[in-house]
Amino acid sequence: MxxxxxxxxxxxxxxxxxxxxxxxxxxxxxxxxxxxxxxxxxxxxxxxxxxxxxxxxxxSYANGGQIGASEVAPWAGPEVPGLVLRWLGRADAPFRLRLKADPDQWIWLMRFLTRCRASARAQRILPNLALALLTRARMDAIAAQTESESSPVAFDESRKGILQIFHHAHAFKEAAANIETMRRAGLEQTMLSARECVDLEPALGPAFQKGEIAGGIHCPSDRSGDAQxxxxxxxxxxxxxxxxxxxxxxxxxxxxxxxxxxxxxxxxxxxxxxxxxxxxxxxxxxxxxxxxxxxxVYPVKGYSVTLPAAGDVAPRVSLTDEARKIVISRLGDRLRTAGTAEVGGYDTDLEMPRARSVLDATVDLFPQMGEVAGSAEFWTGLRPMSSDGxxxxxxxxxxxxxxxxxxxxxxxxxxxxxxxxxxxxxxxxxxxxxxxxxxxxxxxxxx
Ligand SMILES: Cc1cc2nc3c(=O)[nH]c(=O)nc-3n(C[C@H](O)[C@H](O)[C@H](O)COP(=O)(O)OP(=O)(O)OC[C@H]3O[C@@H](n4cnc5c(N)ncnc54)[C@H](O)[C@@H]3O)c2cc1C
Missing domain, CATH: 3.50.50.60 (FAD/NAD(P)-binding domain)
Structure with missing residues (x-):
């Protein structure tokens, strides 16, 4: 040596x-x-x-691709029980609960429900944010180290930030209330009007014309890339x-x-x-x-769809659509959309109505992506979810x-x-x- x-x-x-x-x-x-x-x-x-x-x-095979410090709020929140009830019985619902004869599931659900409070959610945001910022720093260190010692770890990374779009003014206002807390903890985000969202991401043009965007929050320092x-x-x-x-x-x-x-x-x-x-x-x-x-910890099943993406029809900025409950990332010449959450055990069967709902949401937002819908690759995976996020x-x-x-x-x-x-x-x-x-x-x- x-x-x-x-x-x-x-x-x-x-x-x-x-x-x-x-x-x-x-x-x-x-x-x-x-x-x-x-x-x-x-x-x-x-x-x-x-x-x-x-x-x-x-x-880690085909997730939504977002490395999103701005997205670290836990899922458990005051709105969740109502949403689950509203979507009860719908096969393509963004949230689905399938009760099992499994005490682990019930205990997890009980713990999760006790976290469906604004104060409980707020309690986890700053620790998660600190960990997200450390992740960015470590990923930069890994990139520098691998580049100097062998070859860089390439993963279709994009550094155009993450833009959250909102359809309803009240949801936009609610989300904007957290910007100051995040800023004090070291994360800058900008509130954008509907017009500014389209200026940043022209592929949102059709949604803007349909009047579907009330506003957006952009975190320019967020990233995305292919985790696998x-x-x-x-x-x-x-x-x-x-x-x-x-x-x-x-x-x-x-x-x-x-x-x-x-x-x-x-x-x-x-x-x-x-x-x-x-x-x-x-x-x-x-x-x-x-x-x-x-x-x-209990599995929360989700789906993703990967489509070929050429030119400007597909977005280049990573997006979170709060109303459609999907996240979207451009991974080089592919577009990945992920969404849906099902608490129903450990099975990884791919149910087409649920997988299709993610594809339909993508095409609804970006109608021109409909032309490549026939090439969609569907995937499902189990998020290892702790009860407090x-x-x-x-x-x-x-x-x-x-x-x-x-x-x-x-x-x-x-x-x-x-x-x-x-x-x-x-x-x-x-x-x-x-x-x-x-x-x-x-x-x-x-x-
Ligand atoms: C639809 C969807 C979208 C998502 N989008 C995002 C996103 O945009 N941003 C984000 O940050 N996160 C996202 N996630 C979450 C993220 O993908 C997961 O949190 C992450 O992949 C979990 O990684 P892991 O290494 O813990 O688990 P895994 O990737 O599942 O790795 C665990 C490994 O352990 C192995 N293993 C299990 N049991 C044993 C055993 N007994 N012996 C040996 N090996 C074993 C498995 O084979 C597996 O390879 C998403 C998840 C899903 C499902």
Whole structure:
């Protein structure tokens, strides 16, 4: 090994608190891969396990693409119970509740309903925002580091911001009330008239002419991009850094001694571990349970549609349509729209009426996209949603070396890289870049 390389490694290990740990990260979605990256950066010996045949094949596969610091408010809010009732029984409703004979679902729902208050929502906005801003900083650091050491992690990134559009003046006014709070926390947003929305994103012309836009809020510093491309490229990068990525390895249990986990079991192997991170998306619930920890995370199913996008017919600015309940991102020569939320268990069957409702909303907003509707690619995935709308990050349960990085719900791409960095600091005992207290599992014991 070259002397310069040894120096770099020594510096990293010193930064990590002085010793190299053997760390197993379970799950190679956006959360697990960024966690593996941050731990490898700090000089640790990391093994990354995933049950699938590669990285980014579950919920991180085809999400809405928004890396939206302006979008961090939890879904639970005072309007939600009314909306669910209004849409009850409609197959294509943006929100759907399918009650199961599953106590985990009922407990989660009860917790979620207690969060449907303006004050509860407000309580989570600033912690989530801090994590979103850390995510931006870490993504910039990853870009700089990969560019200098190998090749940049390209993922059809766009930096034209996110524009939220509102159909009704009262919804616009309500949303605008938060701008000042966000500004004080470091996020600039601008209120735009309907005309200004079209000036920023000319593809909104038809909606403007139909009188469908009451106004918009633009966050110029927000970004968008393809989470799966990023996850796959970063998974290759961490392997270059020495992480052992083992695909097709489903974790089935743990070896323990006293208050520590000593190994992670798959069907074929036992991986020795000084520390274990569970970042397995919705699969974390079962894994955590095996380790004696119950987490208030439940799948919330969503759909996305990807269309070919040429020229100016498709928008270039990432959009959130508050009335249609969809998010839209331009990913290079594709347009991705995502939406719908269904609390109905773990099935990933693609139901065409629900998938079509996302396509129809896209074509309704951008009528010319109807010409390419026949090429639509439909996808469905399960958001690992915590009941309060913030992820669960940090040590959990009676095993002192067991860590969680999960529950990111609709915000895994927005909060992923920051969550990984903050958790890596906690595991290494180095100076934290972010206070993890608001994200600890203990918060659920208090509410
Ligand atoms: C329709 C939709 C739109 C979305 N839009 C956005 C958006 O615009 N912006 C945003 O920020 N977020 C968005 N999200 C949310 C975001 O995609 C998720 O929060 C994120 O992908 C979760 O990442 P993850 O790594 O936790 O989970 P996953 O990507 O699911 O990764 C978990 C991994 O763990 C593996 N695993 C599970 N169990 C085991 C086991 N026992 N052993 C080994 N491996 C296991 C799985 O195979 C999987 O690869 C959206 C989600 C959906 C569904």
């Amino acid at each position: 070259r002397a310069s390389m040894i120096k770099v490694l020594r510096r990293k290990v010193r930064a990590s608190g002085g010793f190299t740990l053997k760390i197993v990260v379970v799950g190679a979605g956006i959360i697990g891969v960024t966690t593996a990256y941050e731990l490898a950066e700090r000089g640790h010996q990391v093994t990354l396990l995933d049950k699938r045949e590669g990285a980014g094949l579950e919920t 491309k990023f996850t796959v490229r970063l998974a290759a990068e961490v392997q270059r850094k020495g992480v052992a990525f083992i695909a097709g390895a489903e974790v089935t249990g743990f070896e323990t001694r006293g208050d520590r986990i000593t190994g992670v079991r798959t069907r074929a192997w036992l991986f020795g571990a000084d520390a274990v991170v569970l970042a397995a998306g919705v699969g974390t619930v079962r894994l955590a349970h095996m380790a004696g920890v119950r987490i208030p 913030s992820p669960i990050i940090g040590q959990a349960g009676r095993f002192t070396n067991l860590y969680l990085n999960t529950g990111h719900g609709s915000l895994g791409w927005t909060l992923g890289a920051g969550s990984a960095a903050a958790l890596a600091d906690a595991i290494c005992g180095t100076r934290p870049q972010l206070d993890l207290t608001p994200f600890g599992i203990k918060r659920f014991f208090l509410t």
